[in-house]
């Protein structure tokens with residue numbers, strides 16, 4: 668891979684950011700100005716590219732918990748436990764204990780505890796099924812590979828005015844200067860989606876920008892099925908990730924400056940906080956004949 672690639676990727680994103688006028692942030696927020704960086708995560712990037720109005724609604728509204736979301740968070744916690752401790756004893760109890768230790772997950776914990784017993788039972792059955800599959804399929808990782816769960820990766824650009832940040836489910840291997848030496852794995856409890864690859868490419872971009880070397884491979888592991896989607900990293904994938912990030916940054920800066928958010932119906936409409944006031948979103952869902960998102964296990968298929 669071109670040794671100057673990280674420099675080129677960085678300047679491409681910075682040029683896109685700096686071409687926008689960050690001197691006039693939207694009233695009420697200084698994000699993107701010198702006072703506070705514009706923070707870009709994989710979720711925010713996906714949201715704003717899918718629909719700007721959805722991103723604004725997600726920023727200020729509460730995210731509605733669903734059974735699918737709860738299952739994903741619980742299985743993520745069990746995956747971390749399996750990698751770090753080597754065993755899962757009582758999947759539902761272990762998962763709930765992990766949520767109780769995380770301040771950010773307390774609202775979800777309370778929501779799960781308040782579920783009707785039949786729905787909670789349905790959730791538990793799926794969590795146990797996926798945990799058993801994880802234990803059966805996931806290999807024990809040699810400690811010499813330095814497996815790390817929930818590693819946070821950050822890269823500040825444009826003098827700190829723009830911050831790309833990611834937290835990966837699993838990183839393996841130790842950084843070795845300019846050599847591609849680590850692997851990144853993301854765990855998903857739901858079904859395969861095209862966006863998952865784009866998420867991983869964003870992680871690879873952040874890793875490349877912060878260390879000067881890309882991961883040699885990124886992969887998504889699907890706990891429902893045991894499928895592993897593997898992408899050896901290439902220059903083309905990183906350039907594509909930088910272009911996508913640059914487009915999202917442009918849209919976010921536009922919103923910060925007070926531009927009217929565009930509504931572009933998409934697969935996120937069913938779970939969008941702005942849906943009750945969004946005619947295009949309703950029309951889109953009606954045209955697909957699926958109405959509001961089902962908050963039961965069917966939702967797992969869409970996560």
Ligand code: SF4
Pocket residue numbers: 718719720721930931932933935936937939940941942945947948949
């Ligand atoms: S309902 Fe759909 S179109 Fe409307 S704001 Fe949300 S994501 Fe955008």
